[in-house]
Amino acid sequence: MQPINTNSETATSPTRQVIVAGHPEQLLPGRCIAVDLGDGTELALFNVGGEFYAIDGYCPHRGAPLSEGYVYGEVVECALHGWQFDVRNGECLTVPEKVRTYEVFVEDGLVKIEI
Numbered sequence: 001m002q003p004i005n006t007n008s009e010t011a012t013s014p015t016r017q018v019i020v021a022g023h024p025e026q027l028l029p030g031r032c033i034a035v036d037l038g039d040g041t042e043l044a045l046f047n048v049g050g051e052f053y054a055i056d057g058y059c060p061h062r063g064a065p066l067s068e069g070y071v072y073g074e075v076v077e078c079a080l081h082g083w084q085f086d087v088r089n090g091e092c093l094t095v096p097e098k099v100r101t102y103e104v105f106v107e108d109g110l111v112k113i114e115i
């Protein structure tokens with residue numbers, strides 16, 4: 001799936017930066033997209049039953065893009081070797097590992113992520 005371009009930064013402070021990930025209708029329930037952070041990295045953004053969750057974009061095992069993984073409810077399975085992560089809290093269900101999570105909220109009709 002094509003990454004969302006996040007050139008439109010909406011708020012910045014020394015401790016808080018918020019990016020616009022796109023419109024809610026761009027991400028249907030059960031789907032995942034990559035969110036390009038513009039610095040060569042990306043997040044993986046999920047819609048789980050109408051709730052949005054964002055995690056680090058790359059698997060901690062060998063760096064595969066998690067946005068290209070297989071989504072089963074609140075779990076994403078890495079497409080490369082099958083490690084599974086709960087997108088709600090970043091916990092790996094396969095090995096003792098974790099990916100970072102990010103706050104996602106809908107404001108003014110846009111999905112925004114605090115990074």
Ligand code: FES
Nearest residue numbers: 059061062078081
């Ligand atoms: S790169 Fe994700 S499980 Fe190996």
